[in-house]
Amino acid sequence: KFHWKPRLGIQSTIWDEALKLQAADNDYQRRDLFEAIDAGDFPQWDLGIQLFDEAFAEAQPYDVLDATKLIPEEDVPVRLIGTLTLNRNVDNFFAETEQVAFLPSNVPPGIDFSNDPLLQGRLFSYLDTQNSRLGTTNFHQIPVNAPRCPFGNFQRDGKMQTMVPKGRANYEPNSLAAHGEEGGPRESPDVGFVTANAATGPEESGDKLRVRAETFADHYSQARLFYRSQTISEQAHIASSFVFELSKVAQLDQVPGRMVANLRNVDEDLASRVADGLAIDLPKKTPAAKEPIDMPPSDALSIHKNMLATLEGRKVGILIADGSDADELAAIVTAVEKAKGKAVIVAPKVGGAKLSNGKQQKADGQLAGSPSQIFDAVAIIVSQEGCATLLNEGAAVEFVMNAFGHLKAIGANETAQPLLDKAGVVPDAGVTGVDAAFVKAAALRFYDREPSLRMLA
Secondary structure, three states: OEEEEOOOOOOOHHHHHHHHHHHHHOOOOHHHHHHHHHHOOOOEEEEEEEEOOOHHHHHHHOOOOOOOOOOOOOOOOOOEEEEEEOOOOOHHHHHHHHHOOOOOOOOOOOOOOOOHHHHHHHHHHHHHHHHHHOOOOOOOOOOOOOOOOOOOOOOOOOOOOOOOOOOOOOOOOOOHHHHOOOOOOOOOOOOOOHHHHHHHOOOOOOOOOOOOOHHOOOHHHHHHHHHHOOOOHHHHHHHHHHHHHOOOOOOHHHHHHHHHHHHHOOOOOHHHHHHHHHOOOOOOOOHHHHHHOOOOHHHOOOOOHHOOOOOOEEEEEEEOOOOHHHHHHHHHHHHHOOOOOOOEEEEOOOOOOOOOOEEEEOOOHHHHHHOOHHOOOOEEEOOHHHHHHHHHOOHHHHHHHHHHHHHOOOOOOOOHHHHHOOOOOOOOEEEOOOOHHHHHHHHOOOOOHHHHOOOOO
């Protein structure tokens, strides 16, 4: 099993935040990636593998060849073997990104194909897709897809051929070399590709059958493992997601009930919460093809349990207005940047605001076009007069209200309190002054705040 693990960990947005983020900046995720690379903050992912043998696979209560199953990291720890670093942006998006052709059939020596039925189907379909998508079987000659190492084969012709093969030999074996002609390339028994099973042991024998092993019939055990491995907040989000999605097919009376009947095989509490959220009676449990089993929870499956308390790579939106304290602004910007975060100054006008020292501070974004959902945390540094002005600006109230509703840290100076009050901000661990406590809080999300803000299943 292969794993990509981001160096800065995994984060997620809540539903309302994701919707508003999509509306505010449809390219937010891509923009964030491009800007980080341009700034030299190169994103990195560690490549890890889980290694196991046939004996381990056969001893598991699930089928390791089932693409819907995972191997808990507590059973087989992930061993890191390399790092992927994105160290430059593409020069031409079409040439270097749109034309990329990935194939699961491209494997280096030492890696071969399992009997995973999903993989077996993809081995052909991806090749066929790239032939169709890029209009030629020679898509591997496009620079972004071309091998960097020297190679030799008998492939020639086809649409958009960029090479000029010489000689008559386009097949093997041939005897043209005996007549003084170029006989073409030959495989190398020392460094050429050999299938992994031929290199490591006896090949499999017997017929290939279009059947699934009985262990594929366990549809619920790992779903139960996943749900029970989540935090209380994550479980509430999962249940609420089921309620939302099933509410969209509520006119088909049988569908929500059937789904809840399936969920009873996963977890009774989950099924009850979803049924309650839909205001339907708890249906009879669906008979399982194979009775699910309890598996030990795996902390590795939870996002919240593994979030890193860091500002690195994250953005802090700092709202200012005319009269904002210059020293407070400079201090918070310095503190955020010292924590390897990016400070983004937001003002009612993109030209900026005149600070308490009389100097004009240019803004990185206009308030109406830079809502708090595009930031990981926010700070409000305003004067008494500036705050009074912002109280009549809906975008300013929403800036604070959405940050609080999306469970983000909010740092504010004393004169910003009326704005926090109007936005409905209630003091908690994530609401601080504009000091060191804010920088520490800005690295976190405050999920304990959520039950007081919205009804979750």
